[in-house]
Amino acid sequence: MKQRQLPPFAQRLKLRGPATQNQVIVAIGPWAWHYARTDGLNRALVLPDDADPFDLRWPVAGVEVLLLELGVFDTDRLERTALALLCDGAACVRALRSALFRERGFPMVVYVPDGARRVA
Amino acid sequence: MVRDVSLEAATVTVAELTARHQVPAGRVVPAAPVRRWMQWTQLADREPPARLWPIPQWLTTGAMYLGGAGGAGKSQIAQQVGTALTIGRPFIDAIERPITALGWFCEDEHNELWRRQAAICRYFSVGMAELAGKFTIDARVGLDNTLFAESHGALSWTTLRNQLVEQVNDLEADLLIIDNIAQTFACNENDRHAVTAFVNGLLGVRPDKPFTVMLLGHPSKATGSEFSGSTAWENAVRMRWYLGATLPDRPGDAVPDPNVRYLSKRKANYSAKDWRRFTYTDGVLVPDQIADGRRYDSGIRKEVTEAIVLKGLRRLIDLGIDTVAASNSPNFLPRRITDFEFHEDATKAELAAALNAQLADGRIVLEPVRGADRHQRKVLRPAGGCGK
Numbered sequence: 011m012k013q014r015q016l017p018p019f020a021q022r023l024k025l026r027g028p029a030t031q032n033q034v035i036v037a038i039g040p041w042a043w044h045y046a047r048t049d050g051l052n053r054a055l056v057l058p059d060d061a062d063p064f065d066l067r068w069p070v071a072g073v074e075v076l077l078l079e080l081g082v083f084d085t086d087r088l089e090r091t092a093l094a095l096l097c098d099g100a101a102c103v104r105a106l107r108s109a110l111f112r113e114r115g116f117p118m119v120v121y122v123p124d125g126a127r128r129v130a
Numbered sequence: 131m132v133r134d135v136s137l138e139a140a141t142v143t144v145a146e147l148t149a150r151h152q153v154p155a156g157r158v159v160p161a162a163p164v165r166r167w168m169q170w171t172q173l174a175d176r177e178p179p180a181r182l183w184p185i186p187q188w189l190t191t192g193a194m195y196l197g198g199a200g201g202a203g204k205s206q207i208a209q210q211v212g213t214a215l216t217i218g219r220p221f222i223d224a225i226e227r228p229i230t231a232l233g234w235f236c237e238d239e240h241n242e243l244w245r246r247q248a249a250i251c252r253y254f255s256v257g258m259a260e261l262a263g264k265f266t267i268d269a270r271v272g273l274d275n276t277l278f279a280e281s282h283g284a285l286s287w288t289t290l291r292n293q294l295v296e297q298v299n300d301l302e303a304d305l306l307i308i309d310n311i312a313q314t315f316a317c318n319e320n321d322r323h324a325v326t327a328f329v330n331g332l333l334g335v336r337p338d339k340p341f342t343v344m345l346l347g348h349p350s351k352a353t354g355s356e357f358s359g360s361t362a363w364e365n366a367v368r369m370r371w372y373l374g375a376t377l378p379d380r381p382g383d384a385v386p387d388p389n390v391r392y393l394s395k396r397k398a399n400y401s402a403k404d405w406r407r408f409t410y411t412d413g414v415l416v417p418d419q420i421a422d423g424r425r426y427d428s429g430i431r432k433e434v435t436e437a438i439v440l441k442g443l444r445r446l447i448d449l450g451i452d453t454v455a456a457s458n459s460p461n462f463l464p465r466r467i468t469d470f471e472f473h474e475d476a477t478k479a480e481l482a483a484a485l486n487a488q489l490a491d492g493r494i495v496l497e498p499v500r501g502a503d504r505h506q507r508k509v510l511r512p513a514g515g516c517g518k
Contacts, residue, residue, distance in 0.1 A: 064154045071286040093147040097157050099286065123160040124145045
């Protein structure tokens with residue numbers, strides 16, 4: 011089986027140590043790189059536009075992930091990324107979409123493992 | 131007022147996502163949380179099943195730890211136990227029914243395991259082909275064997291665990307031998323939680339079935355150590371065995387016999403502590419037997435030591451050496467027996483205990499004699515004279 015690569019900026023996240031375990035952000039979309047580079051807390055990972063989320067090894071076991079979709083509106087890709095994160099052990103994935111920032115109530119979708127609907 | 135956005139969040143489960151998106155082959159989809167609540171109303175009128183003992187009083191279901199220094203013979207004894215259990219032949223103790231076993235031997239190459247197995251099969255008088263499908267050995271030297279590691283500060287199972295789960299469940303293995311933990315456990319061995327999570331996770335490899343995991347590990351450098359790392363290595367397992375050249379409680383004051391090994395049950399949640407003595411013969415560790423066919427174990431050892439004391443006393447008398455019961459005397463019987471190397475593998479403390487027991491019940495008596503200095507002193511004699 012081919013060993014999956016870590017996503018961009020994962021080494022930086024690793025250097026921050028275990029204290030960051032509940033503060034991982036995954037950014038997708040054309041503004042993702044800019045967001046990750048300017049993230050002062052070094053907690054953002056990037057899904058490159060040309061990569062399948064299942065081809066990467068996400069270091070998110072047991073972690074609540076904030077999934078930011080920046081500069082694009084692609085529900086299929088967002089959901090596939092959330093599923094890949096959950097398959098790599100994320101406790102839950104909270105998705106925020108830049109296209110909806112102006113929407114009333116700032117809607118968020120939470121992706122959770124089966125049976126965990128109540129804790130979302 | 132600041133609104134809590136999470137309260138308005140729509141929730142989507144993995145089941146809903148997998149209905150719309152395909153997960154690549156080989157990837158594990160997180161399962162629904164399991165609730166194993168005890169159903170008291172259903173259980174109220176039934177008897178719980180009896181505890182399973184693959185080896186009565188020695189090996190039960192759950193995790194067990196076999197420790198011993200490098201070269202002590204842990205892999206050898208594990209391979210022998212695996213063989214005995216799968217063919218249903220008595221080894222450490224009687225075996226009620228044969229079971230299926232899988233061994234991940236990460237330190238011995240294929241041909242070494244083969245040679246060892248050939249000797250074991252000769253000992254048990256069983257054909258190697260009979261082990262097919264019953265005792266599966268994965269010769270994993272040179273492969274990546276890491277099952278549990280720390281990744282970005284979090285403990286996690288590696289993808290290799292999926293292979294282990296597949297193997298165990300395909301073979302329907304009742305026993306899993308992991309040789310050894312240094313190969314498979316890549317976290318801090320002093321981390322109590324990491325150790326406990328590793329042991330607990332291995333038991334989940336075959337869920338809802340009676341399953342035994344035998345973990346092999348080395349002691350630390352400290353004298354008298356029986357395992358290395360956190361006490362969780364002892365606390366997370368149901369049983370702990372130790373294999374060594376001497377008994378752990380009695381390190382012995384003589385040079386140990388290089389062909390003798392003691393397998394001690396150092397922790398036993400559901401049975402008494404015990405041990406067995408083995409002699410390395412023709413490539414296998416053969417449990418010592420007494421002449422009448424009884425096993426050489428803790429009960430019999432006391433009897434054997436008493437016989438050594440009595441025999442030693444008679445031989446010393448034949449040599450014209452009088453011995454006494456005073457422990458501070460140079461002629462103290464256990465000391466003299468050891469000096470003349472009549473003690474076999476018994477320690478001075480065991481010989482002294484055996485002497486006291488025989489003095490107490492009159493098998494050895496104190497007899498007054500007058501020495502060359504015309505002083506009277508009491509020397510040891512077998513009751514009923516020195517006849518052999």
